[in-house]
Amino acid sequence: MKFVAFLMAGPTFHHHGMWRHPETENRFLDPAFWETLARTLEVGRFDGLFFADTLCFHSENAMARGGQMSLLDPVPLIAMMARATSRIGLGVTISTSFQEPYAIARVLSSLDVLSGGRIAWNIVTSSYHRAAQNFGKDALPGRDERYDRAEEVLNVCLDMWTGWSDHALVIDKESGDFIDEAKMRRTEIAGKFVGASGMFTVPPSPQRHPVIMQAGSSLRGRKFAATYAELVFTLQHSLPDMQEFYADMKHRLDSGGRNPDDCSILVSVDPIVGETESIAREKQAYINELVEPRIGIPLMSAHTGLDLSQWPIDKPISDIPAEAGSRGSFDVILQGTKAGNLTLGEAAKRFATSELCPQLVGTPESVADQLQEFFEKKGCDGFIVTPTEMPGSFEAFTRSVVPILQKRGLFRREYPGSTLRETLKV
Template identity: 55%
Template sequence: MAKRQMHLVAFLMTSPSSHHHGAWRHPESDIDQMMRPERWEHIARVLEAGKFDALFFADLNGLYDLFEGRFDTMVGKGGQICLLDPTVLLPIMARVTRHIGLGLTYSTTFHHPFGAARMLATLDHMSNGRVAWNVVTSASVVEARNYGITDMPDKATRYDRADEVLEACCALWDSWEDGALLFDKANGDFADPSKVRYADYEGRWIRTRGPLGTPRSPQGRPVIMQAGSSERGREFGARWGELVFTLQHEKSDMQAFYQDFKGRMGTYGRSPESCAILPSIDVVIGETESIARERAAYVNSLVDTRLGMAQMSGHLGTDLSRFDPGQPLSDLPTEFGSKGSLDVILQGSRRESLTLGEAARRFATSELCPQVVGTPEQVADHFCDLFLDHACDGFILTPTLFPGMYEQFCRAVVPILQKRGVFRREYTGDTLRANLQG
């Protein structure tokens, strides 16, 4: 029986801030290259050299303006404002790589499945079968208004619609069979119409006739990523997810999520091995532990408390400026827009009984996901401990410093994981899905 292998996926945003809201201010940050294609080509090459399974772009279609009713803090202090469209960046990154998976975030609430299916199938063709779709239902009214939606549907409705969107997309992707394209110049036969059919999908919210104009792509359909933490989100992920992006602070919480999620998959006729659970982790590496801690202290000192409050406001769907920063975080009301986000924030701060203001500053350093600080060996020890004790199947790495953290991790930590036999030395599959299953 093949030894279980760790999966690594890189978290990217076309934003000054990803999980660490102060990292763009670091002297070694390449923030001034944000709008250049060379920046994105470089990081794709670095991550492929490090044999990462995939990279993916988190995305936000708007500017959070809940904090004090303005977007001034988010824009002025460099929060999560997505400056570029990842659907344009992925082909650029595909051209300079051959193996690494390429993922993007796309909302089932704002986009019709025909357009989504066409775009994703095209990207899968252009990357030779390396595309992943991070499926989100979206929860932000800020984004909804940019798509002409005045009132966001409730969570249950959004997920019910998302099920229909995935069903419709699958029907569209399957509207072309393998081998439909003939390219027979001598007989003038371009394709076999008997291998093309209408989708004819009709649900409560979604209707599409098809067939898709784009022939069947190398993977047939993209790898499905998902990050729902709520009860309904977990059910959706158990049905569809192949890579699940999660965020817990403690090992015990990761193990509880892992067991709960894997246990749900049988209901949908799926084996637990068909989905990889990947918690988010920030990493700060140093030649010695003391150097690593000095580096972490410095980059963490660059965060802005008000930006943390503004970012938390956006995630929770409420203006936190109306609360006293000195009140216990646990006293916040729980009827906010994203229950999953609130649960993560409470989970990440309960051990220290943080106030709202303290949690905001902590949130600004890593959005309350674990920040692993140490030598390459110590980081590898931490990863192996979580992986071997079935707290996860691998990790989503988020950059404390871009691109330096990824460069350092690939150069110093990956070889240790390879030597221990828990991470690949070479890609073995022809597609992203094949590499995930290999």
């Protein structure tokens, strides 16, 4: 199985009471904190880590009460964590809605070269109008237009990244030859939304170009992932939900002419580990009580692109129309709340606790059992591990759960190579 750590450069990740936990360090502005965390995850042989990102405050209330937010651009953090490690993959989220492809390709390729081929790009289209307004736009385009632009941006980036042939960089002092122009190719693309005309300036990394990561759950998002993604991050709520998504994505990959093994499907889980089952349950209850329900509604609004604050909190969430915004994200929320017929307020509290993903609660052995069941019953290829306290959740998981999975032969003891793409393919 594969493991990727979910990070954000701010006070909360999936669990919106995390920053209030007495053992959370809240050192998200300290470079040394991130470097130490990267080394911890590498000792645990995680495939990678990645930073989700937000480009705005979701609401004044969420800002004031420590809701999900990014206080730093993750790109410099990834650069620092690359220097502190040598094998773990390093993912960064960059939206295709606000930057031109050359700028995206250049920064990601530079990171990929300097890290020795360990970078992944988590592609998002953004879903919140506040983010657009921070970039001087009145509002986001419609969902389909955002995906159309994303495909154009990605294809321009891929064309740039493949413009260098092997051995194009000569650097021969005696002859004076620096670059073999015959082994270079121009990018000449004029799309509806973006384009480029010229030669890309950054040489390829050992893995040639960054791994492509994507998290869309709508039909359009699944189609995009089946065409381009090497790593898919999904929010599912139970084993049957995981199995449905997994089977659908593998079928789409196969139908599109790709090897289904070339794209890893990772589901999000929140492990809460205790010395005994009862201690773990007490930890869960304590942690979850730190969440304020009023943070959940702006959070869900941000994820779906829908203004959910206009509806009464006692309205069944299944009765709320969702013609605009991020249809896939709203479907995920509906899927996770249908069993209890939750109201908007009830769903908001649960969403702010784990974004409706499974909290795996128990001893190290029982948490390992749950992961093994999801994995062996074809619910996923691995897991996006999200914390409930920082950095303690990751420290407990790597020290107690990982060794059990290694002993069972379910997880690696060593990295198979030096690049992220090598790690993901084994």
